[in-house]
Amino acid sequence: MNAQEQLREMTRKAHQHEYVCRGLFERKGALSYIGHLDLKAVFERALRRAGLPILYSQGFNPRPMLVFALPLGVGINTEGDWLDVSMEVPVDADEYVRRINEELPDGLRVIRAVSIDEPKNSIMSVVTCASYRIEAKGVTQAVLDLFGQKEIITKKKSKGREVEVDIRPLLIKPLTSSSPDCAEYMCYAGSKQNLRPDVLLKALCEAGFSRAEADEAVITRLELYGGEYPDLSAIEGLT
Amino acid sequence: MSVESPGRYVGGEKNQIIKPIDDSIVRTVFCFPDVYEIGMSNLALQILYKVLNGPEWSSCERAFSPWPDMDKKMRENNIPLYSLETRSPLNEFDVIAFSLGYEMCFTNVLQMLDLGGVPLLAKDRKDTDPIVVAGGPVTCNIEPMADFFDAAFLGEGEEVDLEFTKVIKEYKDAGKKDRKALLRKLADIEGVYVPSLYEPKFEGGRFTGYDIKDNAPSSVRKRIIKDLDSVEYPLSPVIPNNNVVHDRAYLELFRGCIRGCRFCQAGYLYRPVREKSMKTLCEQGIAIMNNTGYDELGILSLSTSDYTELGALTDGLLEVFNKQHSSLSLPSLRIDNFALDLMEKASQTRKTGLTFAPEAGTQRLRDVINKGINEEDIMSSLELAFKGGWSTVKLYFMLGLPTETMEDVEGIANLAIKIEKLYFDTMRSIGAKPRKPEITVSTSMFIPKPFTPFQWEDQNTEEQFLQKQTTIRNMLKKHRNIRYIWHDVKTSCWEGIYARGDRRLCPVILEGYKRGSIFDAWDQFFDYEMWTGILKDNGLSWEDYTQGRTVDDPLPWDNIDVGVRKEFLKREREKAYNEQVTPNCRQQCSGCGATCYKAGICP
Structure with a gap:
């Protein structure tokens, strides 16, 4: 179990439920020139601006629970990447798409999303x-x-x-x-x-x-x- | 990718402003002569970007220094330096505005102009070329760069920038004819210095004054914002996509500093002290966090603890932040009971390090520099902190302060050793198991700066600095819990030349740039031997600029008025020699002259 999975596990135990918005996203233009961790921070800030009820990890330094299906290298565009965002309460998938897209910078867009109630496997592992x-x-x-x-x-x-x-x-x-x-x-x-x-x-x-x-x-x-x-x-x- | 961090060069951030390219709009490019990640952490950039993008007839874009790898590629492929917003080369703008926060960025100004296709020397620019201006604290003595700038802004930019741009608009609307007349007109705006109207005179290798041309004002007074509550503040700043140096939102508490430490240029330049009201700050702090999505708010000022309503402000902010998983970053705190409490509340569970800036190793020297902090204060607050579970302490000092003796230097190491002992004694007294404390001692070099009581002082030589560093290093060698960090002596020594420099340095800087020097603020790129050689070739020496002067010597910055009178600085200098402290502005007015602004704390 790696550090991220451990944190997830801790958070799972502390919360009764984890509601995930799984979104298909694209990126192009200026946003393609940033690294994986920077991309994660861009999503985190957009989620916070959108006022979505994101779930935070437990521990000394709570972080929003975001999991990318596969890291994207610097300079690579995408038309088909997936990101899981854990929420405290159920969020309608279409509403998620609308609200996050209002806040994402140009070049980054969530195309569609599905709501998943308590996923069994980490999106990374599938x-x-x-x-x-x-x-x-x-x-x-x-x-x-x-x-x-x-x-x-x-x-x-x-x-x-x-x-x-x-x-x-x-x-x-x-x-x-x-x-x-x-x-x-x-x-x-x-x-x-x-x-x-x-x-x-x-x-x-x-x-x-x-x-x-x-x-x-x-x-x-x-x-x-x-x-x-x-x-x-x-x-x-x-x- | 063929260059490091390509995200620096592409823009596309949330809240960037892209206006049309139109003849009716005055186009300014705000240039930060360092790398993107540093420039985007600069509050002045965010403020003035908003101000200049305010009116319909004005637009502002951004440009930063390309890192050496990108610089090389751009030269090889003839790619001009362009703005992030519309990818326009710098020479297509009406105004090129540089923010100068430190002297060692000078060659980067030339790099940006050169890559941007703009003539480096102001006198070579034609009517239609951009107007190149500078702002920021360094402009209080812009003489070493005077040949490259058409104009410089003194003081705070929120108001003067648009007054300036308006005159440029008239010039543009009239078809950009007669640059010389334009510059003369700009010199009539309060706070705008036009170097070409002031011709420096030298006799026997010494500066003797200026020949003022064209009836220009005999001195230029810095601008300030009287009421910080009513001035534009960026509540939706540009949010960088890649990780910048300070990746957080900012809230500016106040400008100026009540303390009057005699070595500190900022303490004199930003007078008088003006606070924002707590109501404004609470509203702005919450709005910024909601608008940006940052998880940390940094509160900014020269001395956080001196904000009159700090407790109420932080309580108000933390109440909201704790619900949002946001935190408050509190730099420049004076460590006392209140501060420890506050830090505990602000970071909740994490115990970050404590920072003290005694600046000097003995009480005598601390009195000389008017650093109102004494050893008992440090020791009693540290005892409290150690009892409270802190074990990481950082101590900042300066070497080469006026009247410093070896006893003062040894005092630095001794203080650190006492603190180490205090840690173990405290742990023993409360029966706690001691951890390994981390005590860091950091020394920097004192550089005499204009508009301080020490502006006439001798600067230490490289050898003196090195000797002092060695003394401390040797004294701390056996103390495993104490880490000593020292700074590169050479860059500081050179900085001293620029700080009190004059116009004879312009050809020196130009030559250094032509020989390939950029990013001099970065030790790994700074070539001291090359620079000393160029200085010599120009008939100048290090001593010309770093040796002491008499109080009657004309100074290259005498034509600049920052509100603080020379008579006051002389008085402070005498008091320094007599080891006398001056009360802070809140205790008693010392008559520095800043009352002329009729603002803030001033009676």
Whole structure:
């Protein structure tokens, strides 16, 4: 059990009930350039401004109970991320969407939400796969070539040391693309195994793709999935 | 991402104001010559941003210094420095307004102008170029940067900024012709200093006064806001998306300080003391928290404990905050029974560290600097604190104060050692099991600043400072519970040159910038040897600026009037030498001259 889960557990015990608003959100523009913790703070402040009855963790330093399905890296847009916010009392999902959107800065928007009464599993633990889009000149063929390889060895920093890893098993399938400059693919994601898009870009460059193009690439996370590939299910239903 | 923290460069924050780009609107870009995370923690920026975006005919955007990694990329790719709101290059604005909070940001001003495509020297700017102005405490002696600014604001900006902008509007509406006439006109606004109208004279390497041109005013008086309750205060400030230095909302309690510590420039510059009413503060504090969603409110002033109704104010705020999971941050508290109680209430369960600023190690020297705090006070409040469960203490001191002897320096270490002993004695006396106390001693370097009674004093040399640091370090070596933190001597030594500098430093700063120096306030970027070399090449020396002067010597800031009279400063200097303290403004008026403003505490 990690620290966050421990806090959750403490809070669960202290409260009779936890009402979660699970929201699908998108981010783009200026808001894509901030890190995971900053994004969390932006949501926290928006929730407080909206006057929503958010639930706070127990302990010396009570924090609003927010859980993201999967952290978003700096510079990555999203069209399909999920955030769970725990409330003290039931909040209607549509009202949640309306009130938080009034307070979120431009570039961040909750698209829709569901109310969940006492979820059994942390949203972090249900994510297994994700799909991404990379926009850069000539990237579609480069990604297809990568899928054609048997193994893709790349260096990865792990506990301060550089280790060589094969990321090919993390790739699931390329998705249909309408342009030579726009690749879409599905890969494993979540707490068990995860392929970050910047690691994929690095592998692309090591395979000969232009560094300059990679630096300018626009990366968008399209969707998150639960279940076991190919039997995928939508995150909103996994409680 | 190819630069560190890209969130700094994109704007898009809640409450940013984007106005149309239109010929009928005077466009100001507020420039903070340091990195975004520091600039966005600055209250002046938030206040003036709101003020300048108030009228329909005025707009204000923001720009910050790009960090060296971004600076390099922008130069390589010919990307101009742009504003966050409309991505306009700086040279497209009518007014470029810098906020100068500390001297070591000077080269960053040049960096921003240069990247923004604006001629660095005021004399090279054409009629249609932006008007480059400065505000903030550093403008009380802007001479080292005088060649780069068209004008400077003295004092508080809420009123003068719009008076200034209005004149710029007339200039813009008339097609921007005759910049020289415009500058002369700006000099007629109270609180606006136009350096080009004052030509400094030097004889035998010493400053002797100014040749005043074009009948400009013989001195420029700083502006103040008389009634802080009625002035604009940002209740919906711009909320940064990325983590800034002070990530909280702010409430300003009062301006000025009743204490009159003789080393403290702010204590003289911001006179007279003017408080906001408790009613206004309560309303504003609650509104800001609701509007921003922050979970912490920082209350700001030069000395929190001196707010007359602090107890009632904090009670009022905490009553609301406790229900909202919000907290109150209380800097600059004088530690006493009341303060300990308050800290306990404000942070509820967490015991944060206690901070004391005795500034000097002996009572004699504390009297010299008029720091109204004595050892018994410190010891008795610490005993209370230790009994109450506190065990972390921070102590701030200055090295190089006037009349300081080695005995005073040793006094710093001795005080820390006494406090360490007090901790264990107190624990023993109440039969508590002692923890490992954390006592931190921090020394900074005293720099004589304009408009203080010490403005004529000698500044210590690098060697003197280092020797004093070594003495303290050696004395504290064996004390495991005491940590000694000292500051880089070189940046402070250099700061002293700017603080009492004159216009001969302009080419020095320009040359330093041309050789690639930016972010001098950051020790890792400051190249002391290079700067000393440039100073020498310009026929100047460190001593020219840091050696003592006689009280009759003309000073480069004599044409600036901050309300505090020179006669008063001379009197305070004599009292310092006689180790005499001056009562605070609330006890008795000492006749500093600030009554001329007829505001606040002044009779």
